[in-house]
Structures are given as C-alpha cells and as structure tokens.
Amino acid sequence: MSDVMVDHTQKLEETAVPNNLEQQDKQDEEQPQQSVQENAEYEDEELHKLLVPDITQLPLIPPSAVEFNFASYFAPDFMKPGNDQYVYRHANGLCVVGLASTHLAFNDKGGITAVDFNVGKSDRSGMKVTGKRKKNAQHFESNTALCKVCTNGDSYIVRCCVKGSLLEVNERLIKQPELLHSSADREGYIAIIMPKPADWLKVKASLLSLEDFKKLRALC
Amino acid sequence: MTPFGHCLIMSSRTFCLSGCVLRILGTEDHIYCHSSFSQSMLCSVLEEVTGFKSEGDFQFCSVCLGVLQLSYRDDKETLVKMESPNDMALVIAELVKKEGHQIDGFSLEVSIPQFILENESSLLSGMKKRYESEPWLQERLLSKCVSVKDVLKFAITKPLETLLNTKASASSFRIRLAYTHKMAFGNSVERNQGFKRRKIGTENGLQNVNDESVVANKDCSDYPTNETIAVTGRSSLKVPIDKVSEPCHLVYLCYRTHIYLCGRYLKYSRNVSQTRWIIDEERMGEASVEEIIGSNILPMYRGDNYKFHAAGREDIDVRMLGSGRPFLLEIQNARQVPSEETVKEIESKINGLENKLVGVKNLQVVGSQGWTLMREGEAEKQKQYCALVWISRPLEDEDVCSISLLNDMQILQKTPIRVLHRRSPLERKKIIHWMKIERIAESSQYFLLHLCTQAGTYIKEFVHGDFGRTQPSIGSILGCRAEILQLDVTDVKMDSF
Numbered sequence: 001m002s003d004v005m006v007d008h009t010q011k012l013e014e015t016a017v018p019n020n021l022e023q024q025d026k027q028d029e030e031q032p033q034q035s036v037q038e039n040a041e042y043e044d045e046e047l048h049k050l051l052v053p054d055i056t057q058l059p060l061i062p063p064s065a066v067e068f069n070f071a072s073y074f075a076p077d078f079m080k081p082g083n084d085q086y087v088y089r090h091a092n093g094l095c096v097v098g099l100a101s102t103h104l105a106f107n108d109k110g111g112i113t114a115v116d117f118n119v120g121k122s123d124r125s126g127m128k129v130t131g132k133r134k135k136n137a138q139h140f141e142s143n144t145a146l147c148k149v150c151t152n153g154d155s156y157i158v159r160c161c162v163k164g165s166l167l168e169v170n171e172r173l174i175k176q177p178e179l180l181h182s183s184a185d186r187e188g189y190i191a192i193i194m195p196k197p198a199d200w201l202k203v204k205a206s207l208l209s210l211e212d213f214k215k216l217r218a219l220c
Numbered sequence: 221m222t223p224f225g226h227c228l229i230m231s232s233r234t235f236c237l238s239g240c241v242l243r244i245l246g247t248e249d250h251i252y253c254h255s256s257f258s259q260s261m262l263c264s265v266l267e268e269v270t271g272f273k274s275e276g277d278f279q280f281c282s283v284c285l286g287v288l289q290l291s292y293r294d295d296k297e298t299l300v301k302m303e304s305p306n307d308m309a310l311v312i313a314e315l316v317k318k319e320g321h322q323i324d325g326f327s328l329e330v331s332i333p334q335f336i337l338e339n340e341s342s343l344l345s346g347m348k349k350r351y352e353s354e355p356w357l358q359e360r361l362l363s364k365c366v367s368v369k370d371v372l373k374f375a376i377t378k379p380l381e382t383l384l385n386t387k388a389s390a391s392s393f394r395i396r397l398a399y400t401h402k403m404a405f406g407n408s409v410e411r412n413q414g415f416k417r418r419k420i421g422t423e424n425g426l427q428n429v430n431d432e433s434v435v436a437n438k439d440c441s442d443y444p445t446n447e448t449i450a451v452t453g454r455s456s457l458k459v460p461i462d463k464v465s466e467p468c469h470l471v472y473l474c475y476r477t478h479i480y481l482c483g484r485y486l487k488y489s490r491n492v493s494q495t496r497w498i499i500d501e502e503r504m505g506e507a508s509v510e511e512i513i514g515s516n517i518l519p520m521y522r523g524d525n526y527k528f529h530a531a532g533r534e535d536i537d538v539r540m541l542g543s544g545r546p547f548l549l550e551i552q553n554a555r556q557v558p559s560e561e562t563v564k565e566i567e568s569k570i571n572g573l574e575n576k577l578v579g580v581k582n583l584q585v586v587g588s589q590g591w592t593l594m595r596e597g598e599a600e601k602q603k604q605y606c607a608l609v610w611i612s613r614p615l616e617d618e619d620v621c622s623i624s625l626l627n628d629m630q631i632l633q634k635t636p637i638r639v640l641h642r643r644s645p646l647e648r649k650k651i652i653h654w655m656k657i658e659r660i661a662e663s664s665q666y667f668l669l670h671l672c673t674q675a676g677t678y679i680k681e682f683v684h685g686d687f688g689r690t691q692p693s694i695g696s697i698l699g700c701r702a703e704i705l706q707l708d709v710t711d712v713k714m715d716s717f
Contacts, residue, residue, distance in 0.1 A: 047542055050488075051606045051708060055662050062610050062703055065684040069638065092641040096687065129645050167645060168634075172688060179688070186701075187688035192637065 066186065073204070074100055074213035075161045079143055084217075086185065087161050087207060093200065095162050098189040099149070099180060102217050108151035112180050115173040119145040119157065124169045124191070134194065137165035142203055146191050147173075149180070162203050164195030240283040240343075279463070283339045284368050285401055286467030287332060292399065293469045300470075305375035312376070312395055313383040316474050320522065322556040325391035326384060328377055330369040333401040333468065340365055372397070392477045392557075399468040479551040481517060481563070482586040482593075484544030485509055485530070486579035490706075493536040495528060505536050512578045513549060516570050520562060522555035531594050532603070532675065534709050542604070542710040544581050548590050560585075593716040602653060604711035605679050607669045609694060612701040614664040619698055620657045623669075626697075627654055634689035636681045650677040669694065670710075680704050 066072075070088035078085050082104030088096040099105065105112055117125040122138070124146055129137045140146075142163045149156045160166070169191045173179060179188040195203070208216065280286035290302035302308050316323070344365065377388050380395075487494070487509055496511055497504040510528035518526050527550040534540050558566075567583040586593075629652045635645050651674040658668040673679065678690070683704035685693035695702035 047710065050539075050541055051668060051710070052660070053608055053666075053706065055660060055666065058663075058666060058705070062705055064701070064703055065680075065686075090637055090641075092638065094637055094641055096637065131644050132642060134645070167640065170688075187685070189687045192640070194641065 070096070072210045073207035074210065075207055076100075076102075076213065076216055078161055079157075079159060083156065083158075085158065085161050089200070093194065093197065094167070095164070095193045095195060095200075096189050097146070097158075097161050097191055097193060099158065099184045100213075101184060102219070103156070103184075105149050105151055105154075105156050106181070106184075108153055110152035112149055112151055112177050114150040115177045115180070116148045116150065117146070117169055117171075117174070119148050124166065125171050125174065127166070129165075129167055134165055134167060137167055137194070140164065140166055140193070149177075158190050160191070160193055161207075162193050162195050163199045164193045166191060167194050168192040240281055240288065240340075280465070280467050282464050283343055284336055285333070285339075285399075285464055287336070287368050287399055288371060289467075291467045293467060295469075295471060299467070305372075306379045308397075309376050309379035309383055312380060312472060312474070315472050316384060316395070319474060320555045321393065321474065321476070323384065323386055323391070323393045324557075325386055325389040326380070326393045326395050327391045328373050328380065328388055329394060329396045330372050330399070331396065332368055332399045335401055336368055392479065394473075394475055394477060396473040396475075398471045398473060400471075401468045402466065475553045476523075476555070476557075478588075479521065479523075479554050479557065480586050480588065480590045481549045481551065481583060482590050483547060483567070483583035484581045484712075485513060485540065485547050486542075486544045486581070487534070487538075487540035487577070488579065489577040490537045490539060492577050494530060494533045497536070507575075507577055509547075509578050512573070513547070513570065513580065516573075517549060517566055518551065520558050520566055521551045523551040524553040526551055529594065531601075531712065531714060535707075537707075539708045540712075541708050543712060544579070545709070545712045546594060546714050548586075548594050596714075596716065601675055601713045602672055603675055603677075603709060603713070604672045605670070606708045606710050607671070607679060607683055607704050608666065608706040609669045609683055610666050610703045610705060611695070611698060612665070615657070615659065615667055620659070623655050623657050623697070626652065628652075629692075631677075631682060631693075632691050633678055633681060634686070636678050636686050637689070648676065650674050652677070652682070666705075672711075679707055 066088060070090050073087040073089065075085045075087065077083055084100035084102045084104075086098055086100045088098075090096075117123055127136065127138060129135065140160045140163065142160050144160050146158045146160055146166075146169065149158055170179075170189050173188065173190070182188065213219075280291065281289060286292060290305065290308060292300055294300050381387055489506070491505050492512075493505040493508045494510065496508045509530075514526040514528055528547065529550070530545055530547040532545065534545070563583055563585060567580050570578065570580045631650050631652060633648050633650055635643050635648075653672040653674070655669060655671040658670060660666050660668060669683070671679070673682075678686075681690040681693070683694045683702050685691075685695045685702070688696075693702065
C-alpha cells in the first residue's frame with residue numbers, strides 16, 4: 001500500500017516542473033541532473049507552503065455548500081397543514097425546493113416508501129429541458145403539483161412553492177426514496193425551478209426566513 | 221500630360237489614359253513611361269474600339285478611374301490632384317509621423333475597386349476582337365496586364381523608402397492606400413448577384429449582350445487572366461465603358477498588424493477575476509489578471525488596445541499556482557516594438573508589483589501560431605488541483621488509502637446549479653485521473669486533496685456533490701458529508717507553452 005502512495009508523490013513532482021527550468025538544464029552542462037532536481041524540489045516546497053492552510057484560522061465546523069451559496073426560505077403548511085417545504089435560492093436566481101425536516105411525511109411509521117412524479121397532467125420526470133434558453137421547460141404556478149410522496153398509510157402532494165420554469169426533478173428519488181430520510185435538504189431535493197425576477201419578489205413575501213421558521217416550529 | 225507621362229485619349233463617350241491602354245496590353249512596368257506606340261496610334265485604337273471621337277479638357281480615365289492620374293477625393297470629400305508620386309509619398313510619411321510609429325520596414329498595399337478590373341477586361345476583350353489578326357496584338361497577348369496596383373506601388377515605394385528612411389519588405393507595419401468608388405458599389409452589387417449571366421444595357425443603341433464573363437475572383441486579384449478574358453463572349457465590338465465624372469475615394473491607412481505575446485500567469489489572490497468582470501457598473505473582485513497584465517504591457521508597445529486570451533479559466537476565488545496558466549495577449553496597432561530584453565524587463569516588473577496579486581512566467585513574443593498552440597491545449601489537457609476539504613467525521617487511514625487507489629475514475633456531473641442559469645442542462649462524463657490525500661497536522665476532519673482531472677471537470681461539485689447531482693463525489697466515496705473550503709489550481713499541463 002505504501003508503494004502506491006510513493007508513486008503518487010513522484011507524479012506530483014514531475015508535473016510541478018515548469019518549462020523554463022528544462023531550458024536552464026540544457027545550458028548548464030556541468031551539473032545537469034542535480035540542479036534541475038534541486039530547483040524542482042525548491043519550487044515544490046514553495047508551492048506547498050502556499051497550499052497548507054493555517055489551521056488556527058479554520059472554523060471547527062465550516063458552513064456547508066448550501067449554507068454558503070444559497071439563501072434559505074421556508075413555506076410552512078403550504079396548501080395543507082403539516083406540508084412544510086423549503087426553498088433554497090441561489091444568487092443566480094435558481095431555486096431548489098424540497099421537504100423541510102418538519103414535514104408530516106416524516107412522522108409516519110414505516111417511513112416514506114415511494115415518490116411518484118406522475119401527477120397532474122404529465123409525468124414530471126419525463127420532461128427534457130435543453131439549451132441555454134431552457135427550451136421545453138414547463139411553466140408552473142406555485143401550487144402546481146410536483147410529485148406525490150407516499151408512506152404506508154398516507155400520501156402527500158409536494159408543490160412548487162415558487163412560480164417559474166421547472167428545470168429538473170430529482171429522479172433518484174424514484175429508485176431511492178430513502179434519500180428523503182437521510183438528507184431531504186441535499187441529496188433528497190425534489191426539484192429545481194427558475195422563476196422570473198418579478199415572480200420571485202412576489203412569492204418571497206410569503207416565505208419565512210430560517211430563523212422565523214425555527215421560531216414558528218419551536219426548533220432549537 | 222498626366223503624372224506618368226501619358227495623355228488622355230478621348231472619345232465622345234469615354235476618356236482613357238493612353239497609359240491604361242498600354243498597361244492592359246502588358247507593357248512592362250519599367251518602360252511604362254515610354255511607349256513604342258505613338259499617341260495618335262493609341263488614339264485610333266481607342267476610337268475604333270469605342271467608336272467615337274471628340275475633344276475636351278481634364279477628365280478621369282474610365283479605366284483606372286483616376287487612380288493613375290493621382291486624383292482622388294480625400295476623407296473630407298476634397299478633390300485632390302497630385303503632381304507626382306512623390307507627393308503621395310509625402311502624405312504617407314506625414315501620416316506615419318503623426319501616428320507616432322517607429323518602424324524598421326514597411327509593407328505597401330493598394331486596394332482598388334473591382335470595377336477597375338472589370339473595365340480592364342472590357343477594354344482588352346474589345347481590343348482583341350477588333351485587332352485579333354494584327355501581329356502587334358498577337359505579341360501582346362502573351363504578356364500579362366500590368367495592374368494599377370503594381371504601377372502605383374512601384375512609383376511610390378522608392379520615394380517612400382527615402383522619406384521613411386527604411387526599406388520596403390514583408391513587415392508587420394502596413395501602409396495601405398484604400399481606393400473605393402461609389403459607382404463601383406452599385407454595379408458590383410448587380411454584377412455579384414448576376415454573377416454568371418450579365419445583361420449589359422446601354423443608352424445609345426449598343427446591342428444588349430448576354431455576357432458570360434466570369435470576372436475571376438471577387439477579391440480584387442491583380443490580373444484578369446487570359447483564360448478569363450477568353451471566356452468572355454462578347455458579340456459586340458463596342459466596349460461599354462462609361463464616362464467617369466467622379467474619381468475614387470482614397471483613404472490612407474497605416475497600422476501595425478497584431479503582435480502576440482504569450483506566457484503563463486499565476487494568480488495569488490482569491491479576490492481577483494481572470495478577466496474584467498463588471499455587474500451593474502460594479503466591479504467584481506479587486507482587479508483582474510487581464511487588466512494587470514494588459515495595462516503593464518500595452519504602454520511598452522504604445523498600442524491602441526489589447527485582447528487577453530487564456531487556455532481555460534478559474535473562478536475568482538480559486539488561485540492559479542504552480543506552473544501557471546498559458547495565455548496570449550494580442551496588441552493592436554503597436555507604435556513601437558520593444559526588444560527581447562525589454563520584454564523580460566516587463567515580466568520582472570509585473571512580478572515585482574507591490575500587491576503581489578498576479579505573476580507571469582516565460583513572457584515572449586510569438587507568431588500567429590500562438591493561436592493554434594493555445595487551442596490545442598484547452599480541451600484535451602489535464603489539470604491538477606489542491607483542495608482544502610472538510611468531512612463530517614474524522615479521517616481514517618483507510619480513507620487515505622482508498623482514495624489513492626482510485627485511478628482514472630469516471631464521474632457523471634449534471635450541470636452545476638451555480639452555472640445552470642446560463643449553461644445547457646447536460647450530464648457530462650469526466651475522468652478523475654488520480655487523487656491523493658495529504659493529512660493536515662492538528663486536524664482530524666480537514667485535509668488537503670490533491671487531484672488530477674480531465675479538463676472541464678467541476679472540482680467544487682466533485683467534493684460537495686451538488687445535491688447528489690455529481691456522482692460519485694468525495695462525500696459519496698467516503699460515506700459522509702464533504703465540503704470544500706478552498707481550491708487552488710496547481711498545474712495546467714500544456715507542453716507547447
């Protein structure tokens with residue numbers, strides 16, 4: 001096992017040798033191999049110094065990619081009591097929607113058994129959006145159904161929450177509905193929606209910030 | 221007498237420099253000013269060919285549109301009639317001086333309206349028809365038509381060399397005399413549209429001719445070839461060249477063609493974008509690589525402008541370290557060309573800037589092949605990175621081992637959400653060539669991940685998984701949550717740079 005690791009170390013050195021050093025090598029005939037090697041090692045060291053961070057400056061638990069890049073909003077009891085959903089909005093305007101941890105579906109014994117995207121007039125998992133202009137994307141209202149989440153005893157309709165173009169649904173949920181249990185706020189996301197700026201402003205007013213949502217649901 | 225020592229031959233419908241007649245018959249340039257044909261003979265040639273005879277005062281030659289009479293309209297629409305080619309050389313020298321160019325050579329170009337070539341071929345075919353049995357014509361048919369461009373260039377080059385104190389050669393410094401003619405536009409549009417079949421209507425009784433002439437190249441070639449003329453099937457002896465009341469419009473241009481500098485850049489800051497980045501009038505980041513490099517190089521060349529091109533790019537918060545990223549800087553219309561030494565000085569200067577945001581390596585002038593070298597490298601090459609990663613549980617020796625065993629691993633990346641608003645939703649296959657974990661002392665959950673990947677791989681998404689849309693990811697491989705805090709590019713592999 002250690003042999004394999006040594007190999008990779010060598011690769012690192014090889015690739016770090018810049019071109020101009022090889023030229024120097026041709027000129028300096030007296031100690032060719034040694035000085036190239038030394039120079040390469042020196043450059044490596046210098047580079048390495050830049051790469052290693054100051055551990056004292058790093059937080060114990062860093063913000064997650066979602067916390068860092070998205071603004072979190074919540075829609076409590078959306079269209080129905082207990083239907084808590086989240087909307088994570090990226091700086092570029094795209095919204096990732098999914099089930100909040102307080103959603104009723106998580107209370108059911110036996111857990112979530114299936115996710116079905118065939119609701120409303122079409123199967124949401126069947127659509128193909130193409131191109132930079134997002135051709136063929138369906139335009140949905142905030143109360144349009146995205147999918148049905150089924151448990152042993154019940155089923156719940158998940159809706160868009162945001163008016164806009166549906167870019168993508170999380171097809172992995174079809175085969176792996178348990179993702180909703182392990183991480184509903186990441187791998188278990190439901191869909192990605194692109195709202196127009198004006199539509200976002202309208203819906204934003206009705207959504208709660210993370211703090212307000214926590215207070216509402218008495219979460220710590 | 222006109223500048224080249226020829227008279228205008230006149231007929232009621234058209235005026236033509238006797239010199240132009242000679243040119244078309246292929247008189248060699250150096251005896252252009254002396255003719256073995258008498259003026260009167262040339263007169264009668266033209267009469268016969270065009271059918272009329274009369275007298276008048278100064279007119280523009282219908283064939284060369286006044287170009288060889290050194291007459292033209294300048295950019296202020298003033299009619300200019302130069303006395304000699306020397307005078308034109310003077311105007312050019314003034315322009316070069318005014319623009320502040322420092323030169324060690326020049327390349328003289330003349331561009332003329334296609335119309336002139338068409339006139340020449342008309343006149344020649346007319347003469348051939350009329351005089352095809354004459355021996356003097358037979359001889360002449362073997363030589364090529366002397367082009368307007370060559371006559372002008374030949375006449376202006378020597379005085380220009382003297383005035384500019386340098387030689388004419390294949391140089392990046394171009395002097396261009398651009399002649400255009402209003403009438404030419406109207407006709408050439410017609411001609412280009414009816415390219416193969418051309419109907420020539422006339423006002424005073426000349427026959428309509430369906431002309432199959434293919435005026436060879438659209439891009440003003442110097443000679444209508446003999447083959448081309450032969451194709452012309454004119455049934456009429458009358459040459460439909462009209463009187464020209466306006467000379468050409470002339471613009472004098474002098475410029476240096478693009479100069480290319482290549483090298484590799486390093487970016488030490490996490491707050492510097494690669495290119496100038498402005499949103500809603502606000503700059504993103506504190507500076508850009510493009511501007512730092514461009515603004516330090518442009519003044520040394522006294523150019524108009526620069527364009528920055530790089531082999532790929534990195535995010536504003538990603539440093540570019542190690543060997544650096546290849547780039548090409550295009551300098552437009554440089555007024556001077558600094559020496560190799562000066563170029564090395566520029567490199568040191570940039571590397572010595574106080575704020576240490578950007579560095580440059582291997583800065584050198586490169587020919588136009590610089591482009592191909594750059595493009596070659598972009599898509600195919602591998603990139604090496606170092607990422608600062610945090611995972612949600614302590615790192616085990618097993619993890620370090622299993623990661624290092626993964627070679628040429630294929631991953632599938634859906635278009636990252638952070639760029640999905642402006643890129644197509646696609647699923648891209650990428651290859652992670654190798655990975656190596658470097659532990660960080662005093663930390664069990666932070667570590668450095670060194671990796672080498674195919675060009676176009678989104679590294680950040682490979683670490684945190686992008687909502688599971690990049691499969692596999694570091695998180696999925698290690699079975700926990702993984703986050704990326706910092707990213708550095710440590711090598712862009714490109715041999716030719």
